[in-house]
Amino acid sequence: MRALCWYGNNDVRAVTVSDPSILNPHDAIIRVRLSSVCGSDLHLYDGFVPSMMPGDIIGHEFMGEVVDTGRDVQNLQRGDRVVVCSIIACGKCLYCQRGLFSLCENSNPNAWAEGSLFGYHTAGIFGYSHLFGGYAGSHAEYIRVPFADVNAFKIPEGVADDAALFASDAFPTGFFAADNCNIQLGDIVAVWGCGAVGLMALCSAYLLGAERVIAIDRFPERLQMAREHVGAEILNYMEVDVIEALKDITAGRGPDACIDAVGMEAHAGGLPGMYDKVKQTLRLELDRPHVLRHAIQACRPGGTLSIVGVYAGLLDKIPMGAAMNKALTFKMGQQPGHRYIPRLLDYIAAGQVDPSFVITHRMSLDHGQEGYQLFKTKAEDCVRVVFTP
Ligand SMILES: NC(=O)c1ccc[n+]([C@@H]2O[C@H](COP(=O)([O-])OP(=O)(O)OC[C@H]3O[C@@H](n4cnc5c(N)ncnc54)[C@H](O)[C@@H]3O)[C@@H](O)[C@H]2O)c1
Numbered sequence: 286m287r288a289l290c291w292y293g294n295n296d297v298r299a300v301t302v303s304d305p306s307i308l309n310p311h312d313a314i315i316r317v318r319l320s321s322v323c324g325s326d327l328h329l330y331d332g333f334v335p336s337m338m339p340g341d342i343i344g345h346e347f348m349g350e351v352v353d354t355g356r357d358v359q360n361l362q363r364g365d366r367v368v369v370c371s372i373i374a375c376g377k378c379l380y381c382q383r384g385l386f387s388l389c390e391n392s393n394p395n396a397w398a399e400g401s402l403f404g405y406h407t408a409g410i411f412g413y414s415h416l417f418g419g420y421a422g423s424h425a426e427y428i429r430v431p432f433a434d435v436n437a438f439k440i441p442e443g444v445a446d447d448a449a450l451f452a453s454d455a456f457p458t459g460f461f462a463a464d465n466c467n468i469q470l471g472d473i474v475a476v477w478g479c480g481a482v483g484l485m486a487l488c489s490a491y492l493l494g495a496e497r498v499i500a501i502d503r504f505p506e507r508l509q510m511a512r513e514h515v516g517a518e519i520l521n522y523m524e525v526d527v528i529e530a531l532k533d534i535t536a537g538r539g540p541d542a543c544i545d546a547v548g549m550e551a552h553a554g555g556l557p558g559m560y561d562k563v564k565q566t567l568r569l570e571l572d573r574p575h576v577l578r579h580a581i582q583a584c585r586p587g588g589t590l591s592i593v594g595v596y597a598g599l600l601d602k603i604p605m606g607a608a609m610n611k612a613l614t615f616k617m618g619q620q621p622g623h624r625y626i627p628r629l630l631d632y633i634a635a636g637q638v639d640p641s642f643v644i645t646h647r648m649s650l651d652h653g654q655e656g657y658q659l660f661k662t663k664a665e666d667c668v669r670v671v672f673t674p
């Protein structure tokens with residue numbers, strides 16, 4: 286089959302590889318219909334996630350059709366149209382039982398490696414380095430899905446492929462981010478980052494009862510999406526002082542909750558931007574936490590900071606004094622999508638949300654390098670590239 290593989294920094298190539306096969310009775314093989322490029326893939330493309338090997342198939346946000354099932358798969362049949370959670374869970378361990386699927390104890394066969402970095406290991410992720418299990422990703426014609434009964438969700442009739450695709454990753458991530466804000470009626474929620482994850486966090490904050498949502502980014506076309514498709518108020522951080530603007534919007538108090546949907550590769554101008562860029566390049570710090578710093582500063586006392594932008598390692602100059610003295614609540618993590626996906630598919634089926642507005646580019650796997658480059662540079666107003674393998 287054809288698959289898009291990682292060969293090094295800024296280097297992905299479509300090559301011919303062997304088809305996947307059933308390795309465990311709980312596996313299913315899915316023919317991938319749509320697979321998109323997520324902000325997390327950029328951390329691989331930019332070389333910030335250790336343990337990638339040349340030839341690894343990448344991609345983790347996808348939907349498709351079941352073509353084969355292992356003998357112990359009970360809920361799926363050949364021909365079923367499914368969306369698969371980007372995070373792999375067993376459904377049975379202590380964490381899965383508590384709904385903390387992204388902390389699954391059984392889905393990362395390279396647990397020892399991740400454990401040695403983070404203290405303990407977490408769940409496996411499709412196409413996301415050997416640290417997270419070494420699973421083949423979804424930028425391919427076919428993919429093996431372990432614990433298929435738990436990780437693949439049947440798509441209701443009437444939900445289009447384009448919309449269902451984002452129930453794999455961006456939508457549950459945004460929903461998890463908003464759910465973590467413990468939104469009360471009348472709350473104002475600010476979201477840094479208007480990629481698909483930030484846009485879905487904005488939608489979700491409304492779904493969960495926020496009165497006003499504020500989108501922060503620097504790309505006018507993304508801010509426009511937030512205004513037109515979500516109804517968010519928008520702030521361009523290149524044009525205004527975000528912390529002052531947020532004070533103005535909230536009568537001087539600050540947002541009740543702040544969502545970081547940007548993570549380790551945040552952009553910043555001027556000296557602070559240069560400082561982190563140099564330190565990151567020299568590996569003196571792994572992440573560029575501009576947004577985290579701003580969000581801590583901007584959040585109202587007693588408010589919640591919800592982090593879904595990915596961080597990988599050690600961060601510098603985090604204003605813990607502000608966080609501690611303002612009694613902020615920090616919530617964060619990789620998305621436990623299994624908790625939300627059926628509910629999100631219902632929202633889509635009911636016409637309450639249609640995440641497909643984030644798709645700006647479609648191409649074949651053979652144009653993979655071009656797709657990644659477009660998404661990285663945000664050229665041609667790119668928000669989500671979708672491959673049709
Ligand atoms: N926690 C999870 O389970 C999970 C799942 C999916 C993605 N993610 C992470 O979410 C983040 C966003 O993903 P995406 O797919 O939306 O990526 P994306 O690259 O499309 O969007 C990131 C956005 O952040 C904006 N940005 C950069 N610096 C900023 C700043 N200083 N202030 C405000 N905005 C800024 C960029 O302009 C861009 O629009 C990534 O870190 C990704 O790894 C996490």
Ligand SMILES: [Zn+2]
Pocket residue numbers: 323324325326345346371454455
């Ligand atoms: Zn992702």
Ligand SMILES: [Zn+2]
Pocket residue numbers: 374375376377378379380381382388389390391392
């Ligand atoms: Zn588990």
